[in-house]
Amino acid sequence: MDMGADTDAVVERILTTYDTITVVGASAAEHKPAHYVPAHMQEHGWRIIPVNPAGGTILGETAYRSIADLPEQVGLVDVFRPSEATPEIARQAVAAGATALWLQLGIASAEARRIAEDAGLLYVEDRCLIVEQRRLRLEAPSLS
Template identity: 45%
Template sequence: MPVESDEELREILELETIVVVGCSATPGKAAHGVPKFMRDHGYEIIPVNPYADEIFGKVPYDSLSEVDEDVDIVDVFRPSEEVSDIADEAIERDDADVVWTQQGIRDREAGERVEAAGKQYVEDRCLKVEYQRLMT
C-alpha cells in the first residue's frame, strides 16, 4: 500500500535530496513551481528533463539512471503511463528510498514493485501541499 500516514510522510519530508523527473524550466508550471518551493525550503533539487538546457542553475539530466548524485526521493512529474519505467529505474538505484508521484499521477502496479524492492511509494500527492500541511 502507498504511504498514507502523516508520520511516514513527515519522515520522508525530513530527507534532503529530491530528483524531480519531469522538472520544468517554465515558471508557472507545477513541475517548476513545486520543485522551486522545495528548493527554497532547503531541499537539494536534481532536475531530470531531456529537453531543457538549464533548470535552477543546473544542467538537467536526461534520465533518472544518469543521475550521479545520491538521491533520497524520486519525485515524478510525468504522465501516469510513464511511472512504470521511472519506478524501475528507481528500483535499480541503491540510494533512492522513496518514489513519490505528484497529484493525479498513479500506477498501482509500479508502486507494488517499488514496495517489493523495499522502498516507500507515495502516490497522487503533492510534495508542496504535504510539506505545507505537515512541516510548517
C-alpha cells in the first residue's frame, strides 16, 4: 500500500473492524506511550491484550510474555518496539494468525511490511492509534 489515501483507508478499516488490540511492548509505566496510547484506546471501548516479556498486569489485563502465549485468536497486533525488532514481531503475528499489524508512530520497517503483506495482513506503520482514532472520531466497533 502507498502512504496517504491508501493508508488512510487501511487505518479506517482497522479501527472500524477490530474491537481488540494486542499491544506488543505494552508498558505499566504511565508516562510511556506504550501505556497511555493503549489506555486511551481502552477508554474508547477497545479491549487491550498486553504483551510484555515481564508478564504481570498492565491496564488491568493479564500481560502475556509473547504473542505465542495468547490463549485466543489474535486479530490486530499493535507494536511499541524499536523498528529493528519488528520483522520478528511480524513473523510472530503471522504465525499466530493475526490479520492486521500496526507499527506505532516513529516505527517503520520495510522487512516487517513485506512479511505482513506477503501473509495478507492489513499493515500500517509510523502512525499513532490516538491520533487516528481522534482524527476519524471513532469508538471501538461493537462486534457482539
